[in-house]
Amino acid sequence: MSNIAKTPINVLHMQDITMQFGGVVAVNGLTLDVNQGEIVALIGPNGAGKTTAFNCVTGIYEPTFGQVDFMGETILSNTPKGKMKKTYLGEVSPRPIPIISSTPDVITKKGIARTFQNIRLFGQLTVFDNVLIAKHMHAKQNVFSATLRLNRKEEERMRAETTALLEEQNLLHLKDEIATSLPYGLQRRLEIARALATEPKFLLLDEPAAGMNPQETQELTDFIKQIRDSYHLTVFMIEHHMDLVMQISDRIYVLDFGKLIAHGTPEDIQNNERVIEAYLGVSDDAED
């Protein structure tokens, strides 16, 4: 359900994002947009630089060059400095731009949440605590009021919201289980629930269907659509499962060797020769 009729509100704008590690340019001059309410997919063969691009958005990496705007505000921008000036190999020539760096926690606070390619739950903590921690950053308290239990109202509110969220995701009956004891599919669901608990406006999903069978993938597909609608989210996802991608994406960007090689609706991409050449046709069984 994209807002093609009205002027789309831009949620994410990446401009000329380039990420260079030593002599390898993992992401090369990537420019893309994600608009409010869309589900946009980023696809490409393994090693194309998709997770690196994600990491640039969420502040885990500082891009070698380029800028990232969220809701119109520049949250990250960088230009090569020092030694990198001479060794820069990116396609787009760098221009002087103000350098803005943000740590991942700042970016999360702005309303961007993400999941990780290799699930990063708080392994030894319970399911309940995993989600409860997500509530910490928005709570009105400080270390003294929390320790001395002066923040009872906030604590109760956090717990109530966590319980509600877990119930919605059908995880409440497992709330006291240790996170790593959950089966893989439920761990993924928990990770998404935890991301939702941070009250985001923008959700980045890194290979949410990894390791799932066709039925689970279908459930996930419906799930993503449903949370997009009920939480008024914008979703940006990396995925290899083409049925999921083609079913729910409004638009798709295709990366190969760090460069954008195609962009358009699912129909455009399915018929795009360059994309087919790059990798479409790889069966789902190749998923590890």
Add this chain to the structure above:
Amino acid sequence: MKKNAVSKNKLYTLAALLVIIALLAFLQANSAQYSYQISILERSAIYAVVAVSMNLLTGFTGLFSLGQAGFMAIGAYTVAILTIPVDSRASVYYVNGISPAIANLHCPYWLALIIAGILAAALAALIGIPVLRLKSDYLAIATLGFSEIIRAVIAAPQLDRITNGSYGLKSIPGFPNLFIAFGLPALCILLMVLLINSSYGRAFKALREDEVAAQAMGLNLFRYKELAFIISSFFTGVGGGLLAIFMRSIDSKTFSINLTYDILLIVVLGGIGSITGSVIGSFLVTAGREWLRFFDNPLVIGGFEVPLFRSGFRMVIFSILLMMVVLFYRRGIMGSNEFSWEGLGRLIRSIPSRIKRKSKAQKHPAGIPLCPESMDDSKKGDNA
């Protein structure tokens, strides 16, 4: 159903508290007679405070710091300087005299303890800025280094007029009564328990589990590491102050690296990540060291002198026991569990069946797991 369990717990806890208070009153009344036991208990309680604060940092937040002795030294010297009676000071600083700046600085012990903690915390805040971004091994060595630097500064002859250099400080007034002596450590531990079970405690645990995910939860790594470091050092400083009051006289040699190692071994024995474990460990180690004195004296059985039993043997036995814990019983006594009345009940009820199982196993020596852990907690590949 749950409400009954909660009020049952409260009842048990209240009963236990009353027993402890009664015991303290009894000991207080007979303090001369039981002075040896009392001093062991007091020392255990004080070490427990430091052990819990170390656990807060290492077990709950995942920051391996070996700087405890240094912060204890700061706390101890602060308390000493502030509480030695003004009249006695000339005799304590008999060699070089006391610096006029501190000669008349005096305050009651409870205020001195708070100031001690604050000073330790302030220093930790400073040290944390460069040190907390280091990886775990380097963090350990850096904090160890700072601990030694602090000790060297305290012992330096240049500061003789403040710290009395290598002569140490004595005539520190002791605890007014046993209720204070045990109440203060209990208060410290209680505060730390409240912290760990609060939202911030959960944030610390998140940091330990996965730093990258913690950041994705909006937790600023440095801020929270610094917070944990400051709070832990506050209580370590208070612990040092308590130690000064307990020992009545201190010098810089008390706060060598070995003191940090002692606390670390208490934490490991009790279980990294268990506050109950640190408390139990502290009492076990302190009392155990005394009990092991048995090994230090020549043992004569039926006119035959058993070899090996002489001075120093108990520390060897102690070290061997500790190595066995480290190698075979890595999770310590409590693992990462805390005390609960249900847990205690389960443990007591399981004793008869454990005895049965052991005797069965002797008949059928099938594979009995050596390590009580069901899961290997190896973390392949650091996240930092």
Add this chain to the structure above:
Amino acid sequence: MSLTTFLQQCLTGISLGGAYALIAIGYTLVYGILRLINFAHGDIFMMAGYFMIFAMASFPWYISIPVVLLVTVLLGVSIERVAYRPLRTAPRMSVMISAIGVSYLLQNLATYLFTALPKGYPEIPFLKKIYQIGGLSASFVTFLTPVLTLIIVYGLIILINKTKIGMAMRAVAKDYDTAALMGIKINRIITFTFAIGSLLAAVGSVLYFTDRMTVFPFSGSLPGLKCFVAAVFGGIGSIPGAVIGGFILGLGETALVAMGYSTFSDAFTFVLLIIILLIKPTGLFGEKTTDKV
């Protein structure tokens, strides 16, 4: 200060630095392979000192020295076998705690067996003979130490870079898991590394204690820690780094003592540590590794 006195102090510093360098290499080798700070290394060094005392009581020096080297190597290798190998899969903290435990055990064992009182280190006549070169006079061992250190380091570098086992060591240090997959017998390599480290510690102990003249149970812990700092300073995992670190440490300490700040000579080490950790945590010759998320 006259030139002669200055040179004399330099000589003392270099000599001390040489002993430190040998011990620092032990730390750097073990850390490079296992990412373990072998807290017990300094105490192995201390035990070597005691072994010498007892060896010299029964044998002449030309038998004692090899015996001490051998026994120290056995000690180091057994420690690895008993206290570190079982924890190979455990979190890093556990192994570090085990190392601290071994250190603790060795110190208490030494106190128990040999008492806490300093014991006199035996005099090896040819080492203590005083020589005069120009205006400088010192015992033979003072001149010998830096030279011997450099020879040993040279030999070690050839071993690491030009032999098969050296290549295996480098492989294990670079990527433990892949090295195992390539068929390298990890246990043998690790044992070998500990053997070399202990051997160097034993040599260092002979050179160090001959000058010091007394051994007591804690004579290894502080030098041990200092040598680890020297290794970090030079770049943990780098042998030339450890050597440079050792010499800088030795010179710096000697300078401080000569200037009258002996109480700070120990703290100096740690100030050095803090500085390097702040400026270049990987050390002077260390490599920078980027972590992949």
